[in-house]
Amino acid sequence: MHMQTKKNILFLFAAGVMLAGILGTSCKKDAAPDYGIPTITRVAQPLDSASIVTGSFTQWVIIYGTHLGSTQSVSFNDQEVPYKTIYASDSSVTVQIPRAIPKDVTNTVTVTTKGGKATFSFTTVIPPLQLTGMLNEYTAVGDTLILTGANFDLYGLDTTATSVTFTGGSTVNIAGGTASTLKVVVPASAQPGPVTVKGIAPLNISIATVAWYWDNRNFLFDMSNFNGWNGKTYLSSGPDPAPVNGPYFKVAKSWQGGWAWDPFCSNNCAMPAELVNDPAKYINYALKFEMYTPLNPPALPLKLYMVFNSGNFKEFFYDAGGGSYPYSTGGKWRTFTVPLSSWGNLQGFTFSNPIIMEFMLKDSNPSQSNFSICNFRMVPIN
Structure with a gap:
């Protein structure tokens, strides 16, 4: 037989053997991958290896264990993490706790993989609903009152189906809402008092x-009949700005510095009977007032200095601007709350009625x- 013919026969034989092997292999059923049964051993934060047993909404956590590489879903209580935000390896899964209130609170985290399911004891802290106040407690009838707080959206209050009932019985639906604010138009029959959101x-x-x-409780003094020894020259009834509740102090002036004593208001101020009878209850009270500054400087250039100046002298620098000055209210009246507990020096202080208070920069x-600035009042906050 010719040598070339022998080579061709050998080549065809070898090719046939290979093809038979391939066909034989392809006809066999693939063995199922061994993913392994998943386990969870602990949970930690991304930048801290210490184990944790509780977490908060939107917090990133790392779930450690075994056989986690094929993770298909992760749930905290009954709230599932979006699949695209799951980062899994064989020994860990990194996820962000969903910002949603569970219907079924099990205090667990569950990881489901192609190999099975693992559940681990873990408490997700559910943030409370907070209704903290109003941007301007003296919002006029027909204007938009803005209620402030936190987590309105989590509790379903950020929709126009939410109602607000004013003291006096008037009920209106909100005009709009976010996680931290609710807007409502003040009805004509609204009376002084708390409002209820439903x-x-x-x-x-x-x-x-x-x-x-x-809020018309416990005014320190009557600005319509002001009789203090400092302040009359600053009294104004508008038009710039338009008054929010009668006369106000308009403090447009130069301050000389050097820690000079130069009050824009000094007066004998009325104190609530409860505070006079039991001074330890000061922790339940706050000084409130409304303040307005124009959009542009100078506005409020520094902290507002206030002092109880009867008998035992007590002073406080109120940081209305949160450390950022000059501070502006954006050309709107705003309510400011100064808890007496924030003064840090009133424990054991005796509140007389009246008591001298003075205000300045x-x-x-x-x-x-x-x-x-106007409407100085001492009101309960607890």
């Missing part, structure tokens, strides 16, 4: 403000101000 099914949440709309450096 949601719809299935939660049917109802919560009332501690703060009062048009006081600093080492000269400054220029342009703010308006």
Whole structure:
């Protein structure tokens, strides 16, 4: 036989053997991959290896264990993590705790893989609904009152189906809402007092403000008949800005610095009977007032200095701007709350009735101000 013919026969034989092997292999059923039964051994934070047993909404956590590489889903209580945000390896799964209130609270985290399911004891802290107050307690009838707080959306209160009932019985639906604000147009029959916010099914949440709309309790003095020894020259009834509730102090002036004593208001101020009878209850009270500054500087250039100046002298620098000055209210009246507990020096203090209070701007450096302020009142906040 010719040599070339022999080579061709050998090649065809070898090719046939290979093809038979391939066909034989392809006809066999693939063996199922061994994913392994998943386990969870602990949970930790991404930048801290210490184990944790509780977590908060939107917090990133790492779930450690075995056979986690084929993770298909992760749930905290009954709230599932979006699949695209799951980062899994064989020994860990990194996820963000969903921001949603569970219907069934099991205090567990569950990881489901192609090999099975693992459940681990883990408590997700559910944030409370907070209704903290109003941006301007003296919002006029027909204007939009803004209620402030936290987690309105979690509790289903950020929809226009949510209602607000004012003292006096007037009920209106909100005009709009976010996680931290609810907007409602003040009805003509609204009376001074707390307001109640009510949601719809299935939660049917109802919560009332501690703060009062048009809070007329415990005014320190009557600005319509002001008789203090400092302040009359600053009294104004508008038109710039338009008054929110009668006369106000318009403090547009130069301050000389050098820690000079230069009050824009000094007066004998009325104190609530409860505070006079039991001074330890100061922790339940706050000084409130409304303040307005124009959009542009000078506005409020520094902290507002206030002092109880009867007998035992007590002073406080109120940081209305949160450390950022000059501070502006954006050309709107705003309510400010100064808890007496924040003074840090009133334990054992005796509140007389009346008591001298004085207000000013006081600093080492000269400054220029342009703010308006009114409705000084001492009210319960707890």
